[in-house]
Amino acid sequence: xxxxxxxxxxxxxxxxxxxxxxxxxxxxxxxxxxxxxxxxxxxxxxxxxxxxxxxxxxxxxxxxxxxxxxxxxxxxxxxxxxxxxxxxxxxxxxxxxxxxxxxxxxxxxxxxxxxxxxxxxxxxxxxxxxxxxxxxxxxxxxxxxxxxxxxxxxxxxxxxxxxxxxxxxxxxxxxxxxxxxxxxxxxxxxxxxxxxxxxxxxxxxxxxxxxxxxxxxxxxxxxxxxxxx
Amino acid sequence: xxxxxxxxxxxxxxxxxxxxxxxxxxxxxxxxxxxxxxxxxxxxxxxxxxxxxxxxxxxxxxxxxxxxxxxxxxxxxxxxxxxxxxxxxxxxxxxxxxxxxxxxxxxxxxxxxxxxxxxxxxxxxxxxxxxxxxxxxxxxxxxxxxxxxxxxxxxxxxxxxxxxxxxxxxxxxxxxxxxxxxxxxxxxxxxxxxxxxxxxxxxxxxxxxxxxxxxxxxxxxxxxxxxxx
DNA sequence: GCATTCTTGTCATCGTTCTGTCATCATGGC
DNA sequence: GCCATGATGACAGAACGATGACAAGAATGC
Numbered sequence: 129x130x131x132x133x134x135x136x137x138x139x140x141x142x143x144x145x146x147x148x149x150x151x152x153x154x155x156x157x158x159x160x161x162x163x164x165x166x167x168x169x170x171x172x173x174x175x176x177x178x179x180x181x182x183x184x185x186x187x188x189x190x191x192x193x194x195x196x197x198x199x200x201x202x203x204x205x206x207x208x209x210x211x212x213x214x215x216x217x218x219x220x221x222x223x224x225x226x227x228x229x230x231x232x233x234x235x236x237x238x239x240x241x242x243x244x245x246x247x248x249x250x251x252x253x254x255x256x257x258x259x260x261x262x263x264x265x266x267x268x269x270x271x272x273x274x275x276x277x278x279x280x281x282x283x284x285x286x287x288x289x290x291x292x293x294x295x296x297x298x299x300x301x302x303x304x305x306x307x308x309x310x311x312x313x314x315x316x317x318x319x320x321x322x323x324x325x326x327x328x329x330x331x332x333x334x335x336x337x338x339x340x341x342x343x344x345x346x347x348x349x350x351x352x353x354x355x356x357x
Numbered sequence: 358x359x360x361x362x363x364x365x366x367x368x369x370x371x372x373x374x375x376x377x378x379x380x381x382x383x384x385x386x387x388x389x390x391x392x393x394x395x396x397x398x399x400x401x402x403x404x405x406x407x408x409x410x411x412x413x414x415x416x417x418x419x420x421x422x423x424x425x426x427x428x429x430x431x432x433x434x435x436x437x438x439x440x441x442x443x444x445x446x447x448x449x450x451x452x453x454x455x456x457x458x459x460x461x462x463x464x465x466x467x468x469x470x471x472x473x474x475x476x477x478x479x480x481x482x483x484x485x486x487x488x489x490x491x492x493x494x495x496x497x498x499x500x501x502x503x504x505x506x507x508x509x510x511x512x513x514x515x516x517x518x519x520x521x522x523x524x525x526x527x528x529x530x531x532x533x534x535x536x537x538x539x540x541x542x543x544x545x546x547x548x549x550x551x552x553x554x555x556x557x558x559x560x561x562x563x564x565x566x567x568x569x570x571x572x573x574x575x576x577x578x579x580x581x582x583x584x585x586x
Numbered sequence: 587g588c589a590t591t592c593t594t595g596t597c598a599t600c601g602t603t604c605t606g607t608c609a610t611c612a613t614g615g616c
Numbered sequence: 617g618c619c620a621t622g623a624t625g626a627c628a629g630a631a632c633g634a635t636g637a638c639a640a641g642a643a644t645g646c
Binding site: 285286287319320322323326327330348 | 603604605606607608614615
């Protein structure tokens with residue numbers, strides 16, 4: 129999937145810039161604001177995948193922002209990581225009880241914040257953490273057992289699904305019929321080599337989408353490969 | 358039933374006892390062991406809702422336990438909170454990357470641990486934290502033991518209720534019959550795989566509402582999933 | 587304590603979908 | 617054009633899931 133969208137609410141300009149830079153380097157799309165009210169507006173405009181929220185900010189206080197984000201249905205499920213300059217344990221607990229998902233006390237290391245944000249996203253949105261394989265315009269979600277192409281949901285038979293998954297795990301590579309049999313059917317199978325042809329055809333038919341080219345390439349006398357289209 | 362089951366792996370007897378007491382006071386069903394290998398056995402026997410894991414323990418090391426829990430399909434989704442005596446940031450990051458969901462450095466306050474565990478459970482297993490889960494037009498209140506669809510109150514048998522609850526905690530994900538048996542009936546059960554079919558049918562019948570599509574998706578040769586309709 | 591109602595696991599059966607194979611047709615290389 | 621290699625359509629058997637019925641056991645009410 130695309131970049132995870134992160135909303136950063138931090139009124140210390142130096143820290144904000146540092147974090148923005150580091151998160152962008154990690155592949156996040158970062159929106160940043162020092163102001164609580166503006167943060168709420170931004171969140172309403174485009175719901176982010178995760179919010180990093182300073183406790184002490186201008187405008188509406190951090191905990192109030194947290195509460196309001198939770199109250200609004202559109203943002204109720206968005207994970208929130210709170211930051212605080214104070215080491216007070218009570219704040220931490222109030223934060224977590226208000227609905228924050230994690231809590232860090234300044235000073236913290238950017239690496240720690242990034243690791244924690246990563247851990248939360250991995251759990252909440254597997255799609256954002258790369259559990260969905262994408263090759264060209266094809267997307268395969270193994271846990272949900274779903275395949276889409278250009279947003280359209282495809283329906284494949286079990287064997288075609290496994291075949292496509294194998295191809296998508298090794299995009300661009302050419303596999304002989306024998307290799308495909310071993311990988312998709314299992315080494316013990318005693319199946320005609322030519323049978324692969326048939327399943328390739330079924331796969332091609334299954335991933336057909338109006339106006340999209342065939343991503344399965346036939347390599348004469350060698351085998352088949354999946355191209356990123 | 359709706360007590361969250363917590364597995365505590367801590368080899369300092371004083372700390373273990375303290376935490377056990379505090380968590381029990383919070384309404385958790387706590388199983389405690391000082392030994393890593395035993396922890397794995399216990400987790401395999403009855404999958405806990407959350408694991409609190411010390412980094413430095415007897416037997417298998419904490420990080421190894423974490424890795425093995427993640428590798429086993431039955432426990433791969435169980436949230437893990439790691440504890441460490443060392444303050445080293447690298448450990449923290451390695452922990453989170455191995456699949457831990459949160460990380461605390463000793464000395465920590467029991468209140469903080471409890472708050473963090475609570476926050477994780479609220480996010481991962483809202484039903485256990487006494488919240489109402491909603492998937493599509495379905496709503497499930499675990500504490501009140503009530504299910505509604507499009508405002509209409511449904512009546513489900515106990516097994517169907519647990520099955521639906523499990524599905525709603527992992528919407529969209531496909532589970533094999535074996536996984537469903539482990540999750541809903543318990544790992545020790547020796548029940549025919551095909552029996553799951555029957556309960557799926559009963560669940561489907563139970564959540565039938567005029568004009569609403571069937572949210573239970575059959576994935577041939579893979580299992581079943583609950584779709585957000 | 588007893589009768590009634592629910593719940594639950596299993597089975598046999600039925601319809602659907604999948605799958606491997608074959609025969610035939612199309613295509614590319616020489 | 618000829619040969620080798622792929623593509624394609626058809627098909628029958630196998631695999632798989634859906635369903636209705638049933639009996640044993642548990643829970644409930646009186």
